[in-house]
Amino acid sequence: MKPSYSKSSLEPVVVTQLSAAKLQVQFNEPMESMYYAAGMSYVVEGGTMKVVVDRCPISGECKT
DSSP states (O other), X not given: OOOXXXXXXXXXXXXXXXXXXXXXXXXXXXXXXXXXXXXXXXXXXXXXXXEEEEEEESSSOOOO
């Protein structure tokens, strides 16, 4: 799995179900000088969705 942020570093995390197919995820992005939150990745296993916020370096490639 790609580098990601811990839940505690993004709190408060607020997830709102907008429709049957859409979720809205709000979080506080940590202040860093060498990394940023590039996007989110997710996987669904057994009816449960696991979402991670991808942590990418400012300089360099990062696919999210």
